[in-house]
Amino acid sequence: MSTVSVFISENIKELLQFLRSISFSKAIRVGIAVTLPVLIGLRFGYLEIGLALSFGAFWSSPSDVIGSFRHKKFGILMSATLIMIVSFIKGYLDVELWLLLPILGLITFAIALISVYGFRASLISFSGLMAFVLSFSLESELEIYQYALLLGAGGLWYLLLSKVWYRINPKAETEEFLSETYLLTAEFIETRGKLMDPNEDHEKLQSQLLKLQSDLTTNHETLREILILSRKASGWSNYQNRRLLIFAQLIEMLETAIANPVNYDRMDALFRAHPQYVKRFQDLIFEMSAQLRLMFEAGNDSRKLPKNATMNQCFEKVRHEVALLRETEYYEEYLMLQNLLGYQEKQSEKLKRIKWLLGDHELAETDLIDRKKARRFIVPQDYDPSLYFRSFSFKSAIFRHSVRLAVTVMIGYALGSIFAFQNPYSILLIIIVIMRPSYGLTRNRAKDRMIGTLIGGAIAFGVVFLIQDPYVYAIMGIISLVIAISLVQKNYKASATFITLSVVFIYAILIPDVSSLIKFRILDTLVGAGLSYAALLWLWPTWEFTDIKDSIIKSVNANKDFLNKITAYYQLKGHIPTSYNIARKQAFLETSNLSSAFQRMTQEPKSKQRNIDKIYELVVLNHDFLASMASLSTYIKHYDTTEASERFIAATEKIEYNLERVVQCLQNKTCDGMIISPENKRFFEASKIINLTSKDKEALRGFQEAHLVWEQLEWLYSTSGQMLKLTESMELN
Structure with a gap:
């Protein structure tokens, strides 16, 4: 009984934690932003206006992610502007299929490439793509310019709601x-x-x-x-x-x-x-x-x-x-x-x-x-307009992804139109939602989306078969949408399940043949997921082994800079300079980025996992190098140490030189004959000799310092040498 009680208690605790989370809070916010304009529109006979405001709010919401409210505001405003522009353009795209396809591909490419400006920009891009694709399904009695302006107003409505929400609980x-x-x-x-x-x-x-x-x-x-x-207007x-x-x-x-x-x-x-x-x-x-x-x-x-x-x-x-x-x-x-x-x-x-x-x-x-x-x-994002056009190169992963996405969208729409799918735009939506620049993430999202859609379709069919009440459908549709949005980052498979439920319940209010809708929903998902996966394999694929060399170089350079700052601080002591902390932050950040790059590599096909054992060893050695520097810096910062000797400075120079050779080897493969010098090895072994026999209490701290510092220096030199040998033996070009 106690085990059952503990299980129930833990699950209740997790549920309460989820209900208090910012993911659930945002989902509630989106739910209010979407439903309130529709309800007001129905009440006063302006349903078309209410729907346009709801769509604008929903399409602007993706850029509302964690960060300063100033950045959120910028993201939502840019999303609303992009939504207005693409909806206005789509309003006049009443052309034949042969002409529509290249225009569709060009617009998709142009919007997708906005992602070169960083993570928040990629969400703005996603909003624009979602608005553009879903515009194919919407027919409004409003004028094109009126509809576009109302979509923008919907974005402003969502921004206002976010601002109020933030004011209510700014600490969340x-x-x-x-x-x-x-x-x-x-x-x-x-x-x-x-x-x-x-x-x-x-x-x-x-x-x-x-x-x-x-x-x-x-x-x-x-x-x-x-x-x-x-920062608040009143200051900190x-x-x-x-x-x-x-x-x-x-x-x-x-x-x-x-x-x-x-x-x-x-x-x-x-x-x-x-x-x-x-x-x-x-x-x-x-x-x-x-x-x-x-x-x-x-x-x-x-x-x-x-x-x-x-x-x-x-x-x-x-x-x-x-x-x-x-x-x-x-x-x-x-x-x-x-x-x-x-x-x-x-x-x-x-x-x-x-x-x-x-x-x-x-x-x-x-x-x-x-x-x-x-x-x-804080590293500011570069928003120089020229960056957009400088990215026009197949060396850029975002450029390749944008081209791949554009071509896949064109193929998807052509298949949906030629074979008379119920909603060709649904295939495009699945492609946009699933396809990502990396293989592993796209594969996982495709799998989770298909499983979630099948589960959601089965549940929705059972509910619709048992219940025929449009008000129940509306309530369940809104609840499903809120849950789906709150689970997007935590559990994409569950999120896909609730997205399917939400779509089916909302359409069930308008379309009597729900079984046909579910069938086409599943078919659209399978086609869209299949196209996304195939495109990532065959259309200008981006494999991690081609880029991991840059991640290694950045991490090694960051570690070298951190070691340089530790040496400088050991010599001067006193107050820790900001440059020291920035170098430490960068070393930890680049080491983590390298680990993430390796994790992405392990999710790719076996044939693309080149030198994976050696790269893993290099990742671990790089982490060990950072751990040793952390030991050294922690000791130097928190204890009264003696003055840095010339031998200490000479030792760190030898270690830095090894790291320089690692980078040189990675950059231009001029590493033939790079071996660890026997003289340098003897230098570290001789420097490490300290008096370990004396038990003089006053000398203990000096022995501790000498022992730790030279142990760490010898380890750093040895680790950098192992990294150099590994780099020599790898083919990363």
């Missing part, structure tokens, strides 16, 4: 993304803790870690935009200041979680011989992970925040166990564990700082973050 997006970041950080820390156990499946955990880091980096980028660019609020400071701590937690001692063989040997150390450290790490999850559940209620008592007890046990190693033959391992313990202490300080910020405490002037400096972390 910030709180949801912060909460999600708590959970992702907790899972990341927990996975790092599991990796300490030498008996765990390290390859599986490493893959999970790469995926989590990619998700976290994406969340961080979104939070930066929300917190740094979202205390709430925004606190959340920005919490966000800064979460970023630091990610870096600290990645940091680790690097002599894995010696550490694994110690952990196998003395498993109690694994247990103690894991208990501590898992407790910090659990505290982040409790902070997620607490929300804004400071009374529910977790206490520090359990975490402090875990620290006491770890300190006691580590201290026992000091008088043994494992003195070097003792230094490694002492450094690892230091990382966890810094991690706990960040946790306590977040809890303090979530409480009701006054912020000091020194706590506040310089907004001008913070804006440097």
